[in-house]
Amino acid sequence: MQSETVRAAIEIGGIVQGVGFRPFVYRLALRLGLSGWVRNTGQGVEIEVEGEALQLDEFRRAVRDEAPPLAVICQLRAQPVPATGGKGFAILESARSAAGGEVSPDCDVCDDCLAELFDPDNRRYGYPFINCTNCGPRYSIITGIPYDRPATTMAGFAMCDDCLAEYHDPGNRRFHAQPNACPVCGPCLTLMEPSGAKVSGDALKRTLEALSQGKIVAVKGVGGYHLAVDATNQAALERLRQRKRRDEKPFAMLAADLGAVSRHAHCSELEGRLLLGVERPIVLMRKLAGTSINELVAPGNGWFGFMLPGNPLQHLLARGFDAPLVMTSCNLSDEPIAYRDAEALEMLSGIADLFLTHHREIHTRTDDSVLRLYRGEPLFLRRSRGYVPRAVQLPTEQPSVLAVGGELKATLCLTRGDRAFMSQHIGDLKNAATLASLEQSASDLQRLLEITPALVAHDLHPDYLSTGYAAALGLPAVAVQHHHAHMASCMAENGLEGDVIGVILDGTGYGADGTIWGGEFLVGGYRAFQRRGHFAQMRMPGGDAAVKEPYRMALSALYSLHGDRLFDQPLPVVSEVALADRPLFLKMLEKGINSPLTSSCGRLFDAVSALIGVRRRISYEGQAAIELEALAEQGGEVEPYPYRVLEEWGQVLDFAPAVAAICADLAGGRSRADIARAFHRTVARGVLEVCRRLKQETGYVRVVLSGGVFQNRLLTEEVADLLADEGFQVYCHRLVPPNDGGLALGQAAIAGAMQARG
Structure with missing residues (x-):
């Protein structure tokens, strides 16, 4: 007996536009012998499908289980509607409806497009804008929804007959691929001088020649411009650092494949999977000894930041060059990445020797995402291109x-x-x-x-x-x-409700009492919190100057121990302060003149870094703590230093005894690596002690860890392990x-x- 014919109206929400979802639905309906239609809406995708009941059940299952690789289905609602008896299945024009849609992130080239990119017999051979419904630019080129070509920066490129044939062919993976293009009808590369004059010849070939000669090339990518230079060429790197006025902050690098990465860094299986993901983030990995990459790429740092090609042009550059390329964002200090052509020429004319650009507009600039591993899981340091x-x-x-x-x-x-x-x-x-x-x-x-x-x-x-x-x-x-926001951020991404203990360790944040917070123990939830503990306060002599000159925080820590006998201490950080400056520092510390109080964990790390001679001045944010962590990783198995917990309107975690012990170890000639490791262990033990007390007071066992200091892998792992061993439920960041x-x-x-x- 033939099953009854039924019809269903289906609404699908999530990332279902710009990912080949309508073509997928079209082919699925044809495969199952169903009639109806599919279209984009402001909310997502809307479908009406008609056929036998069993086929409709199979259709709904397959929509979830076989969705395109870039699709993310967040909701699927189906309800019966009257059958119409229609024949065939169609993709209808997009419809406007109530808000609710989502936009796909930009993603890397799929394997099929990559094979075509390097196939000499393919009409898109070497074409740096190749894409299909399974890959390519999305968020950076979309100007509105529903997602159709007129609502992208490809609107001005009319498809040629061959591309149109692909676009309208249900059996082709470029069926309804909105950025579809080829060398005949799409964007093309141009190599320019800083003056704007066009360089003759093949733009890609001339770029590779320039890079091999040590030139600095500004390259227009998917979300903005990067500065590219040979990562093994010291003279080129020196020019880049001089021109960009970036003395020591590490540069990210582009490598052709995992094999190339593994020649220069320890690349674990998970790090390799992260690098190969369609998001193409920068992943921080430990340096290998004997690498040919010049030290100027990441001076004084034990880690390299690598990414694999994230768009066709990067694939062509990486495969065409025989060494890793520095690929660092084009921007001036504290400013966002350059993404408009005229803006890039103006901003970078004194930095780049050449500009490799094209005339596909970037609508939304997106900088690279940055990840590192923590306890065997990825941790975002920057969440951007590929994920937003x-x-x-x-x-x-x-x-x-x-x-x-x-x-x-x-x-x-x-x-x-x-x-x-x-x-x-x-x-x-x-x-x-x-x-x-x-x-x-x-x-x-x-x-x-x-x-x-x-x-x-x-x-x-x-x-x-x-x-x-x-x-x-x-x-x-x-x-x-x-710091309440930090706590709530970790709670939200972990789906937590109710009250928790929040351990928030960061650099600086405006406190509810008007002082500068940064080493905080909070109790509460989304609607309210109490500050139930904090690191002991120190002065920041010179205010913001203390952030850029960590030696000031070392002087503050020593003042807490020795008062006006600060400059009698036989320590290098003390002896380097000019005699004429010492009375001013004492006055600032004694009277609090331009020396605000802070409970900041970040400033404590700065103090210890300067005290043991790791970094007394910094050229980029967090440098002193980053280098202190790198040194600590070289240390052996050590015992923590002493600390104390005072009860003054809550638990006050005081590390003055640890600072005194560090000074004694310096005088005794103990290795700086062991001192740094012992300090990290001390902070972790102090955090555990305060959490124990708060657990006794509140009964709470859920602890969230947030704040910039928890980018420190060594400290975070030690804190999390200690808390877990004591029966706490520990929640860390994974999504932001x-x-x-x-x-x-x-x-x-x-x-x-x-x-x-x-």
């Missing part, structure tokens, strides 16, 4: 919130229902250019996702540019304490960075929870 604007699931539904982050490593967060959409990395909000990028990113996200926020969340600090931007929006505003790049997620979760409670 992929949603993070919130524990519950909430009103729509725009959260604008803090000052450093700025990102945005926009929520809808139980989903939080994080923006790409924007940069440090210290100038008008970065603020303009933040404003543009907020506008783009709201337009693309069709979300109108009901309120805005911002940092408690009154002088941040993001705070001023939030105030100017005219929305109800929620000011969120910096522990640093301020994850701050906006916590702000959004807090503001949404407070608004939901009125």
